[in-house]
Amino acid sequence: MKISVKVPATTANLGPGFDCLGMALPLYNIITIEETVLPGTGIEINVIDKSETSDELMIDHMPMDENSIIYKAVELLYNSIGQTPSELKITVQSQIPIARGLGSSASVIVGGLLAANELLGHPADVVALLSIATEVEGHPDNVTPAIVGGLVLTSQEEDGSIIYRKLNWPEEWNITICIPDYELSTEISRSVLPKEVPLEDAVFNAKRLAMFIEAVNTKDDALMKLALQDKLHQPYRMKLVPGLDRIIENLKHEEDVLGCVLSGAGPGIVVISKKNNLDKIKSIIKDTWEDINVKVNITTLPVETKGAQILTD
């Protein structure tokens, strides 16, 4: 039996929502799992690059054996029902650029889990799948929108369970994704974060996150402009994303820009703006990064409201 799952890209954090806000975007990885009939063939993992800008490094980054995050996720699901995966062929057709802050690892974890769950006859519900996916990924803000779609507020509780709520992104606001031509692993990007933060910074983010939710619910431009700020992760990560401080500064004077934030752990960035003046915004980003020899791919995308889908032939 062979199952394929189409999983969207995701952007996480969205400024103040470190590790708890995420949004699905219409770029996809397709993950296929096939039970092979020959006993003893073991695990085989293949990656096929379907991205627009062919990313040769991508294939090197993805372990192709039992150390793969896909295999780990699949194994946890099998173990949860007292089984062990044996002969599996896993294929990833990848359109989501790796290590750019667009949830490529979350997408393969989610795709592997959903395909295995289908093969096993649905032993796990969405909440159980979210818990396993978060255990492998380490935080829930990419895997949750990858599974359920849309913009979500998500939390991993102390017992490991995941609570999430969907929010409605206002159609009036554009999401422009800017992907520089270099990689930054989430591991490195998390390694620069402090273990403790000043109380006033924690309060700053609590206020911004509350503003974010109210701004989204009431489509309040002015409140969103205040909300799209952060003191928990972006200040520490600035040094890993040269040019980001200048882009934020240069966009500040653009009336239509509501905010410019890191996409997940970076190095991609997301600009939220009102629905016009996009050319000007794009050229500011392009010029600022090109000044320091960074090439950038810029694209404006809608929210993907659907989460991962099982593909039927």
Ligand code: HSE
């Ligand atoms: N919330 C995570 C981080 C997202 O910022 O490290 C990683 O994609």
